[in-house]
Amino acid sequence: MLKHIVVWTMKPETSLEQKQEMKARLESLAGKIPELRFIEVGIDSGNGTMSLYSEFDNEDALIAYQVHPDHQAVVGFVKPLVAVRTVCDYVL
Incomplete structure (x- = not known):
């Protein structure tokens, strides 16, 4: 199982509505991309960051997800x- 975590620091001008739309669009990928086993997106109420936690069977599945239309x-x-994007991938 491969865990894929992304943390974004949003640009200061990014509105709450845009963050909510981003969350909705990302979470809508569940069921559309077969390789995506689990996805969860959070909006931090404190400092303008957002995070994504997702699970894949392996690295090939993650790559298939990343290139999916x-x-x-x-x-x-x-x-x-987004101002800054940080990614952490690891296998359990």
Whole structure:
């Protein structure tokens, strides 16, 4: 099982509505991309960050998710909102 964690520091001008839309778009990928086993997205109420926790069977499944057209569409929405992106992937 591969765990994929992303933490975004949002740009100061990113609104709560944009963060909520980002969360909804990311979580809507569940069921659309077969390789995505689990996804959870959180909006931090304190400092303008957001996080994603997701699970995949292996690295190949993560790669398939990353290049999937539905994921790429969400990436196009997310990128302009983000100042910094940090990723941690690990296998259990």
